[in-house]
Amino acid sequence: MIDGHGVTVLISSRNRPGLLADAVASVLEGSVRPDEIIVVDQSEEPNQQLAEMSPPIGVAFRYLHSDTVGISRSRNAAFSAASHPVVVVTDDDCLVDRAWLRTIVQSLIKAGDRAVITGRVLAGPAEEEGAFALSLHADEMPAEYTGQITVDPLATFNMAMWASTFAEVGSFDSRIGPGTRFPSSEDNDYGYRLLLAGYRIVFDPDAVVHHRSWRTGRNYVSVRYSYGRGQGGYYGKHLASRDWFMLVKAWHALRRRGHRMRQGDPRAILGEFAWIGGWAVGIGDWLLRPARRDERYARSDDGSRGW
Missing domain, CATH: 1.10.10 (Arc Repressor Mutant, subunit A)
Incomplete structure (x- = not known):
């Protein structure tokens, strides 16, 4: 628990077993650990190493292999399985800072029950020549967003929200996002729906994840x-x-x-x-x-x- 609140961390993955293992390890190596980690893996083959993993004492680890496709479906399955009132989300190609989990959860508690927290997303070092990362959020100043705005500030792979928020706003749109005909912007759509529902999106630059630069330059x-x-x-x-x-x-x-x-x-x-x-x-x-x-x-x- 963090400041008296149970915390679930969600991680989505598809066909990136090495990156997924590193992402899980980075969460477990944090200054505090979540009460629960849920991995929804849409890979063609199950990840036996993670399926059989023995988590540290005090951390419930649930590996869910799914035959669905699409990150929105993965997020919906993960939220539906979460057991705790605070839900924190990252992805398999991210590495989280050691203080990330404590920082983003404390920011959510401070912001209250009508807020969602997002944080900085920095590019990791190139993992081969010409490799790159997109969807970066490198601002260093805190910010708060309400109502209809011309930007889309929510990065759902660096996000904390209350489970009750997901229950109110509803599922991610499974027609949008990687794995669909419209292969991005499920986070933009969900952030826009949050704002229309009267929630605040709070950007905390101290909650940092590193988006790994694994995509090759030719792509x-x-x-x-x-x-x-x-x-x-x-x-x-x-x-x-x-x-x-x-x-x-x-x-x-x-x-x-x-x-x-x-x-x-x-x-x-x-x-x-x-x-x-x-x-x-x-x-x-x-x-x-x-x-x-x-x-x-x-x-x-x-x-x-x-x-």
Whole structure:
């Protein structure tokens, strides 16, 4: 327990057994340990090492091998299995700081029952030449977000929330996120729904995870396209329900793409063009082909490991 509250840590994985083992180890090596760790593994083959792992005394370890595909389905299964009122989430390609769990849980307790906490996501060292990590949140100043805003601040692989919040707001949308036709932005969608439901998203820069730089440079453009396509699906979903604020968000998103292009890095410019192309395709696919929203990919669009 941390400050009198039971804590469950959730970790999602697919076909990355080595990264998953490292992620679990980093949680267990923290300055405090959770009461429970739940791993939902959508890998084609079960991870026997983790399935048979003997956890430290005081930590309940539950390894759930699932034949589903998609990180949203994985998150939903993990939340449904959680036994404690505080739920903290990370992913298999993240390593958490030693003080991460204590910091993010104490931040949640301080913020109260109408808040969700997210934290800094920094790139780990390149694990081969040209490798990279995306979805970084490197700001050093605390921040708080409420209502309809033009950014999407929630990183669900560095997040703490109350189990009661998940019960109120509902499941992650299984049509969006890695492993689906719209292979990103399940976190953006969930964060937006939290804000619409009146919750605050609190950014605590002291809660740090390192997003491992394992993706190879040759996949950079295809990954950016996939991220854009997922964002397009997320925008299309809310536009289809006549949420016209998404047009404001779209304008600001395109301005951010333009700002990054003006920085002059050729690879970044190509990646932003790929993002815009994927974004346009994702919006169109959601709005024009609704019957296909539930189709799933068995792997990520870029052909890399995992979703």
